[in-house]
Amino acid sequence: xxxxxxxxxxTLWYTAVLTLTxxxxxxxxxxxxxxxxSREVDNALDGVAQALASQARDRSTPFLPPDVDAxxxxxxxxxxxxRYFDMRDPRGRPxxxxxxxxxxxxxxxxxxxxxxxxxxxxxxxxTNTSKDPVRVVTMPVVDSGRVINLVRVGMSLESVVRTKRQxxxxxxxxxxxxxxxxxxxxxxxxxxxxxxxxxxxTTARRISGEDLSGxxxxxxxxxxxxxxxxxxxxxxxxxxxxxxxxxxxxxxASHELQTPLTILKGELEVALRxxxxxxxxxxxxxxxxxxxxxxxxxxEGLLLLSRSDAGMFRMAHRRMDLAQVVMExxxxxxxxxxxxxxxxxxxxxxxxxVEGDPEWLHRLMLNIVDNAIKYTPEHGKVTVSLFxxxxxxxxxxxxxxxxxxxxxxxxxxxxxxxxxxxxxxxxKGAGLGLSIASSIAQAHGGRIDVDSRPGExxxxxxxxxxxADPVDPLNG
Numbered sequence: 001x002x003x004x005x006x007x008x009x010x011t012l013w014y015t016a017v018l019t020l021t022x023x024x025x026x027x028x029x030x031x032x033x034x035x036x037x038s039r040e041v042d043n044a045l046d047g048v049a050q051a052l053a054s055q056a057r058d059r060s061t062p063f064l065p066p067d068v069d070a071x072x073x074x075x076x077x078x079x080x081x082x083r084y085f086d087m088r089d090p091r092g093r094p095x096x097x098x099x100x101x102x103x104x105x106x107x108x109x110x111x112x113x114x115x116x117x118x119x120x121x122x123x124x125x126x127t128n129t130s131k132d133p134v135r136v137v138t139m140p141v142v143d144s145g146r147v148i149n150l151v152r153v154g155m156s157l158e159s160v161v162r163t164k165r166q167x168x169x170x171x172x173x174x175x176x177x178x179x180x181x182x183x184x185x186x187x188x189x190x191x192x193x194x195x196x197x198x199x200x201x202t203t204a205r206r207i208s209g210e211d212l213s214g215x216x217x218x219x220x221x222x223x224x225x226x227x228x229x230x231x232x233x234x235x236x237x238x239x240x241x242x243x244x245x246x247x248x249x250x251x252x253a254s255h256e257l258q259t260p261l262t263i264l265k266g267e268l269e270v271a272l273r274x275x276x277x278x279x280x281x282x283x284x285x286x287x288x289x290x291x292x293x294x295x296x297x298x299x300e301g302l303l304l305l306s307r308s309d310a311g312m313f314r315m316a317h318r319r320m321d322l323a324q325v326v327m328e329x330x331x332x333x334x335x336x337x338x339x340x341x342x343x344x345x346x347x348x349x350x351x352x353x354v355e356g357d358p359e360w361l362h363r364l365m366l367n368i369v370d371n372a373i374k375y376t377p378e379h380g381k382v383t384v385s386l387f388x389x390x391x392x393x394x395x396x397x398x399x400x401x402x403x404x405x406x407x408x409x410x411x412x413x414x415x416x417x418x419x420x421x422x423x424x425x426x427x428k429g430a431g432l433g434l435s436i437a438s439s440i441a442q443a444h445g446g447r448i449d450v451d452s453r454p455g456e457x458x459x460x461x462x463x464x465x466x467x468a469d470p471v472d473p474l475n476g
Contacts, residue, residue: 008190010186010189010190011183011186011187011190012186013186014182014185014186014189014190015179015182015183015186018178018182018186019175019178019179019182022174022175022178023175026171026175029167030164030167030168030171033163033164033167034164037160037163037164038160041135041155041157041160042123042135042137045123045135045136045137045153045154045155046121046137046139047074048071048072048074048153049121049137049139049151049152049153050139051071051074052071052085052139052151052153053139053140053141053149053151056087056141056148056149056151057141057143057148071153072155082131082132082134082155082156082158083153083154083155083156084106084134084136084152084153084154084155085151085152085153085154086152087149087150087151087152088108088149088150088152089149089150090116090117090147090148090149090150091113092108092113092116092150106126106134106136106152106154108138108150108152109122109124112124112138113138115138116138116139116140116147116150117140117147119140119142119147120140121137121138121139121140122137122138123135123136123137124136124137124138125157126154131156131158132156132157132158132161133156133157133161134154134155134156134157135154135155135157136152136153136154137152137153137154138150138151138152139151139152139153196225196229197225200225200228200229200232203215204232207236214236215233215236218230218233260291260292260294260295261291261295263287263291264288264291264292264295267284267287267288267291268284268288270284271284315356315357315360315443315444316357317355317356317357318355318356318357318358319353319354319355319467320353320354320355320356320358321351321352321353322352322353322354322361322386322393322395322464323349323350323351323352323386325358325361325362325365326349326365326384326386326395328362329362329365329366329369329384330344330346330369330384332366333366333369333370333373336370336373337373337382340373340374340376340378341378341379342373342376342378342379342380342381342382343379343380343381343382344369344373344381344382344384345381345382345383345384346383346384346385347383347384347385347396347398348385348386348387349385349386349387350386350387350388352386352387352388352393352464352466353393353466353467354393354444354464354465354466354467355444355465355467356444356464357444360440360443360444361440361444361464363436363437363440364436364437364440364441364462365384365395365397365462367433367434367436367437368397368433368434368437368448368460368462369382369384369397370433371433371434372397372399372401372458372460373399375399375401375402376399376400376401376402376457377400377401377402380399380400380401380457381399381400382397382398382399382400383396383397383398383399384396384397385398388466389463391465391466392446392463392464392465392466393463393464393465393466394461394462394463395461395462395464396459396460396461396462397459397460397462398457398458398459399457399458399459400456400457401457401458402454402455403452403453403454403455403456403457403458404450404452404453404454404458405454408452409450409452412434412450413434413435413437413438413448414435415432415435417435434448437462441462441463441464444464444465445464445465446462446463446464446465447463448460448461448462448463449461449463
């Protein structure tokens with residue numbers, strides 16, 4: 001594993017955190033050990049000093065070493081070799097009758113003398129001795145509220161220092177072992193935790209744009225890696241659908257462009273094979289212009305859909321009365337309906353204020369109305385209505401045409417899709433009209449729904465969001 005790999009970084013972080021935890025725990029344990037040992041020594045010395053002070057009030061003879069040993073054994077469980085004891089008068093002067101049982105007398109500090117005069121004990125540690133530090137307690141002997149003697153009891157802290165030193169040596173010896181175990185354990189944990197990621201990477205490398213059917217294994221554990229696999233599989237599913245749509249779109253666009261180009265080329269080649277009359281040339285040019293117009297409309301539709309997918313629809317939004325746009329579409333479509341022998345009727349009309357681009361909304365409605373007229377048989381009827389439904393302005397376009405199956409209703413807004421009856425009919429078209437209409441509706445924050453049954457006609461519902469303030473008909 002390289003230094004930049006996640007596994008290496010996880011191992012280093014794991015080792016660093018565990019090492020820091022070990023060091024902090026060692027420091028805390030050492031502090032607690034030192035505090036506990038100091039408290040035990042002080043409590044034992046306090047017990048020895050109080051016992052000897054109690055005996056000093058009841059006797060006038062000097063203390064003998066066996067007396068001091070007995071007091072130490074009582075509170076320590078043993079008699080330390082380097083113990084200290086002496087008796088002093090209230091002013092802190094050594095008692096001539098009591099010789100200290102240590103070869104190195106310890107001085108009485110001013111603080112201890114002052115506290116003893118107040119009847120308070122004092123604990124001190126003397127480090128300026130020839131051996132290890134000595135812990136001493138100065139205990140006043142009080143009789144009838146008067147200090148009659150000072151008892152000083154102490155012991156060497158050699159065992160305490162040795163215990164703490166051994167503890168530090170043990171920690172120092174355990175630290176490298178802890179580092180090795182932490183590094184090894186961290187490496188194993190990192191490899192085990194990242195093994196699913198490696199498997200995902202291996203599977204992902206086998207997935208390409210030519211074949212997006214592969215999916216990552218989902219462990220089913222419910223953890224972060226499982227959610228990552230689910231998310232990536234969902235992304236692959238969307239990419240697979242998008243690639244399929246792009247392939248279908250490209251194939252359909254190529255086919256739609258190839259047909260008029262083939263016709264155009266064939267007509268021109270036929271016209272050039274022999275001399276033609278001016279009328280024949282005119283017919284050829286007229287037919288060529290029709291095919292060019294068809295190609296131009298197709299390219300324009302493709303560019304419009306491309307801008308829609310890229311979110312680059314350019315629209316001049318303004319408030320307007322939608323009824324005015326509906327009337328303009330109705331008047332223009334009435335001519336188309338008359339040519340087809342279809343009755344175009346106006347249904348319910350209500351004032352609806354929306355915000356949008358009049359030209360694009362005009363194209364949206366004209367595409368659907370024109371589509372309804374094309375696929376309605378002669379003597380059929382198309383009805384256009386406008387009304388408010390809660391927060392929506394709804395344009396209903398109802399026809400008595402060929403109708404749509406459930407499968408056709410799900411695919412009718414896809415680019416280049418044409419129903420079987422439409423494709424077999426006499427009407428020409430690339431199948432972009434409804435797709436463009438849906439894109440325009442979405443760009444205005446609306447949508448298009450369809451209700452239909454085969455042979456019973458269709459109803460297209462165009463929903464656009466209403467604006468609260470109505471447009472003044474005189475200024476709108």
